[in-house]
Amino acid sequence: MMDGGLRVPRPAERGAIERPEPTRRQPEGLQSFSETPEVPQRPSAPRHSPKKEKSVKRFLLPIIIGLVLVIIGITGWFLWSNNTQSTSTAIDSSKYQAVFFTNGQVYFGKLQSFNSDYLKLTDIYYLQTQTATGADSKNPQQTSTDQSNVQLIKLGDEIHGPEDQMIIAKSQLLFYENLKTDGKVAQSIDKYKKP
DSSP, rough: OOBTBBOOOHHHHHHHHHSSOOOOOOOOTOOOOSSSSOOOOOOOOOOOOHHHHHHHHHHHHHHHHHHHHHHHHHHHHHHHHHHHHHHHSSSSSSEEEEEEETOOOEEEEEEOOOOSSSEEEEEEEEEEEEEOOTTOOTTTTTTOOOEEEEEEEEEEEETTTTEEEEEEEEEEEEEEEEEETHHHHHHHHHHHHHH
């Protein structure tokens, strides 16, 4: 139908008119200047998830604790060995030692280190005082003069028959001294040993 040269579109043609024209793609490599260039996106830095951080802490914490314990152990061993060595190096094994106890007793013998808490004393002697009183005096009113006679006694001749060695707790020891070979005690020990 043609009315005055105007043409009325049919309903089927309306849909065709109203649709936008498809845009033409340009071949790859050719871009028009009007388009904005695409900037490639940088991958974001990997972030540790809380689970990974906990896993790393669980792995590193025992290692750090282990290293600290090893360092403490090595330090303790060096301190202990230096303490033991200083005691044993101060003892002259070629000489006799006088050992003074906290209860006032004194023994003479060969001292050596036993362990970190104890010392060992062998070939032991001690001094015993024997007194002789002036009982021969006829006058009981007269004061008598005591004469002291000090004797060196070998350990082991006592009633209870101890062995000739002592294990001494360092806590019961006041001090010890190396004896000179020309001292009275060392000479008395030499005389005792000679038949």
